[in-house]
Amino acid sequence: MYRETEILTRANQSTAHESEDSGDLVINVGPQHPATHGVLHLVITLNGETIKNVEPHLGYIHRSIEKMCESLTYRQFIYVTSRMDYLSAHINNQACALCVEKGLQVEVPQRAQVIRVLMAELTRIASHELWWGAMAMDLGAFTPFFHAFRERETINDIMEETCGARLTMNYMVPGGVMMDIHPHFQQRVKDFIQLYRKKIHEYDELVTGNIIFQNRMKGVGILSAEDAISYGCSGPVARGSGASCDTRKYYPYDAYNKVQFDEVLETGGDSFARYLVRVREMQQSINIIEQLIDNIPEGDFQAKTKAVLKLPKGEFYQRAETARGELGVYIISEGGTTPYRIKFRSPGFSNLSVLGHIARGCKIGDLIAMMGTLDLVIPDIDR
Amino acid sequence: MFIKNYIKNIFSAVKSLLVGMKRTLYYFTHHKEIITQQYPDNRDTLILPERFKGEVVMPHNENNEHRCTGCTACELACPNGSIKVITKFDISPDGKKKKAIDKLVYHLELCTMCNLCVEACPSDAIKMAQTFEHSVYDRNQLTKTLNNPGSKIMDGVE
Amino acid sequence: MWSFSNIANLVHEVLAEHFNPAITLAIEMVIAGVSVIGLFAILGLVLVIMERKVSAWMQIRLGPNRVGPKGMLQSLADTLKLIVKEGMTPNGADKLLFNLAPFIAMIVAMLLMAPIAFAKDLQMWDLNIGILYVSALSSVTVISILMAGWSSNNKFSLLGAMRSGAQIVSYELSAGLSALAIVVLTGSLQISEIITSQANGWWIFKGHIPAIIAFVTFIIAVTAETNRAPFDLAEAESELTAGFHTEYSGMKFALFFLAEYVNVFIMCSIAATLFFGGWMPLHIGNWHKFNHVMDFIPSSIWFFGKTFFLIFVIMWFRWTFPRLRIDQLLDLEWKYLLPITMFNLLLVTAVAILGWHF
Structure with missing residues (x-):
């Protein structure tokens, strides 16, 4: 209650400030604005076209997922997490499943581990494809969005065939995966990789190499590695600033310690570096998939677990690398069938917090481009 | 050389723009690449995977x-x-x-x-x-x- | 072969037989006005469906395909929708200016149609300062945009209008200077004379490299002047929602929309007139047989073919490029386009004086 009034007073103050000093223009970008990709509300203070201050106001899509999870059993709560960062739903589910398995001390079969990694990497590619198109759209180019969706649609079809859903799959369960992969899965993924390799150069032709695009991206929104760390950024945002933070490398989970891949790092720290990190990360994901797709071990796809899961009394934490950064799942158990408390450390929240810092002194167009490179998914920020 | 760089910049910029325009022209002229499914019309031929959760x-x-x-x-x-x-x-x-x-x-x-x-x-x-x-x-x-x-x-x- | 001058003369004679000269003139003016409004409406419909189809095919989509054969009547349905929608005026808006702005945009677009030669002998007003008239009037568009942005009582609209002001005023320069290149070669500002000077070849071929440079800069400047992507900063839907027309709805919005497309058409037809000979068929020097074959294609088809090709190029820009930032936009004008066009003007003058062109 206190915080709410505080925010309101501050919003009023900034409006009052405007009338006193006519040089400032306060604009509400969002919650209904085409560039916020959801219901993010930014109060920006402008001097002409130059941004003096950016203040994000959150809470428009807060569904109290953490509280909801407290009343759901350890099998049930995983499906809700698909609704947080819906673009990397698989990876959210995976992190939760891993955390529960940590508590149960269940050994996940090799086959399930490999399937999980394959699915997670496909999700990452799909998420980055969508980001690529949406970011180009933020910059005013509409065509790349549809071109990116063509490839993303192929991944969605693969998901639909194996998991039965395109966006909120609920495929990872404690102990493994819900169903075995579809018989066509391997062939479909190989086809996708071929398609992707054939089309990837179009991305460079259409966007990366474009002089307008490069001028819009290079040298704007510079985030230093120190700032990235102190703001708690993770994922491509931090790696674009040269801060090495890939959870898959530092805290390998599932089959990630069995595959060879590079952590993509760029040192520029500007919007273009963050862009390049994501584009190159898609390539690394393809590499991971190629290593695993022909080597899915035989065996069970799910470990034997009890019908009713009970975590021992204690606290459990598991991190996973979603398409946006590090997702932390923190479960406090009292020994019952439902968690006592669940906390999600979502990557989008920390990544958004940096926006006010990097956008100061830029133009409005740059702010939109920066929001694009931060790859914000608002339900992930609000939960 | 300022002038040389200036002209070089212009040419590389125009080239990068033309490369993008070539790509969109390709799709403009190749209608076979269109992937739109005309949904209510294709109800009869629409096949959903057997695992689809409806x-x-x-x-x-x-x-x-x-x-x-x-x-x-x-x-x-x-x-x-x-x-x-x-x-x-x-x-x-x-x-x-x-x-x-x-x-x-x-x-x-x-x-x-x-x-x-x-x-x-x-x-x-x-x-x-x-x-x-x-x-x-x-x-x-x-x-x-x-x-x-x-x-x-x-x-x-x- | 039938020609527009014959039809015009016929109409004039028939009218003169029955009425006195003053009423004849009045009736002729009404006919001209009605045909301009008709052309206006048809152009709007055709260009909207063209834009939607072009964008769809570039984006691997089908585009509108439900209303009419292959969706060709879609824009008619859109117009119907816009007519029946409520045209709202926001609270706190300056009502007079708010409601006036779309009409100014329309009127400017209509006035710009006057000196355009649509076909052989089909020109409403062949005034002797045709190019000057076009470039002077086209900068009036900015007034309607500024009016709309300021009177809307919306900060996004205001920002869009201010951007548009800076943009149109600066790009007017290079558009004018590029057009001047052809004026120097022709030695006349009159549209009909510019067209007849290209009877033995279009200026883009006759004028060597300077004419090509002038054409490229003219197309860029025209794209910016008509607020089309990648220079659509006044609208900038991802930044300013819809820029200067954020608060407009219904028919008032449709007028802005229509004025934008008609402006694109006019600017492309001016470009076609200056560089591609307007309605003049493709003639090559002394190849009389070839020229004779080309003459069989009606002049109106030549004019509309060239114009629509240029419109396609401008649409092609829009669906390929990202938008520029406001400072980059002004950089492009003042650091690149303006020096190039000025230098090019010198070059063209040299070519014209030394008679190096064909």
Whole structure:
């Protein structure tokens, strides 16, 4: 209650400030604005076209997922997490499943581990494809969005065939995966990789190499590695600033310690570096998939677990690398069938917090481009 | 050389723009690349994968028999309370009382298609159907009874 | 062969037989006005469906395909929708200016149609300062945009209008200077004379490299002047929602929309007139047989073919490029386009004086 009034007073103050000093223009970008990709509300203070201050106001899509999870059993709560960062739903589910398995001390079969990694990497590619198109759209180019969706649609079809859903799959369960992969899965993924390799150069032709695009991206929104760390950024945002933070490398989970891949790092720290990190990360994901797709071990796809899961009394934490950064799942158990408390450390929240810092002194167009490179998914920020 | 760089910049910029224009012109002239599916028109040819999670249904055989024992495992597994099992007691021919379902009420409007009920079912009585056109004018129609009227349990399913 | 001058003369004679000269003139003016409004409406419909189809095919989509054969009547349905929609005026808006702005945009676009030669002998007003008239009037568009942005009582609209002001005023320069290149070669500002000077070849071929440079800069400047992507900063839907027309709805919005497309058409037809000979068929020097074959294609088809090709190029820009930032936009004008066009003007003058062109 206190915080709410505080925010309101501050919003009023900034409006009052405007009338006193006519040089400032306060604009509400969002919650209904085409560039916020959801219901993010930014109060920006402008001097002409130059941004003096950016203040994000959150809470428009807060569904109290953490509280909801407290009343759901350890099998049930995983499906809700698909609704947080819906673009990397698989990876959210995976992190939760891993955390529960940590508590149960269940050994996940090799086959399930490999399937999980394959699915997670496909999700990452799909998420980055969508980001690529949406970011180009933020910059005013509409065509790349549809071109990116063509490839993303192929991944969605693969998901639909194996998991039965395109966006909120609920495929990872404690102990493994819900169903075995579809018989066509391997062939479909190989086809996708071929398609992707054939089309990837179009991305460079259409966007990366474009002089307008490069001028819009290079040298704007510079985030230093120190700032990235102190703001708690993770994922491509931090790696674009040269801060090495890939959870898959530092805290390998599932089959990630069995595959060879590079952590993509760029040192520029500007919007273009963050862009390049994501584009190159898609390539690394393809590499991971190629290593695993022909080597899915035989065996069970799910470990034997009890019908009713009970975590021992204690606290459990598991991190996973979603398409946006590090997702932390923190479960406090009292020994019952439902968690006592669940906390999600979502990557989008920390990544958004940096926006006010990097956008100061830029133009409005740059702010939109920066929001694009931060790859914000608002339900992930609000939960 | 300022002038040389200036002209070089202009040429490289124009080249990068022309490369992008070549790509869009390619798609403009190659209509075979169009991937749009004309949805309501292609209903007859639309094939959904067999695992697609559309809604929960209870398959019945030709004698109007299902496999549900009324164990309420699905009701317990459902995170949203979209399944409600109403049981009754059947009197079998040899005079024994046997638990069976009266109604299996399914709230489609609450369902998130998470597949947990199907996973939980010990006798494979329910499964996911590949339908997806769920819109109705009255939301009462979304509350469905899954077992057919007059249906009974299949022999040999415990 | 029938020609527009014959039809015009016929109409004039018939009217002169029945009425006195003053009424004849009045009736002729009404006919001209009605045909301009008709052309206006048809252009709007055709260009909207063209834009939607071009964008769809570039984006691997089908585009509108439900209303009419292959969706060709889609824009008619859109117009119907816009007509029946409520035209709202926001609270706190300056009502007079708010409602006036779309009409100014329309009127400017209509006035710009006057000196355009649509076909051989089909020109409403062949005034002797045709190019000057076009470049002077086209900068009036900015007034309607500024009016709309300021009177809407919306900060997004205001920002869009201010951007548009800076943009149109600066790009007017290079558009004018590029057009001047052809004026120097022709030695006349009159549209009909510019067209007849290209009877033995279009200026883009006759004028060597300077004419090509002038053409490229003219197309860029024209794209910016008509607020089309990648220079659509006044609208910038991802930044300013819809820029200067954020608060407009219904028919008032449709007028802005229509004015934008008609402006694109006019600017492309001016470009076609200056560089591609307007309605003049493709003539190559002394190849009389070839020239004779080309003459068989009606002049109106030549004019509309060239114009629509240029419109396609501008649409092609829009669906390929990202938008520029406001400072980059002004950089492009003042650091690149303006020096190039000025240098090019010198070059063209040298070519014209030394007679190096064909």
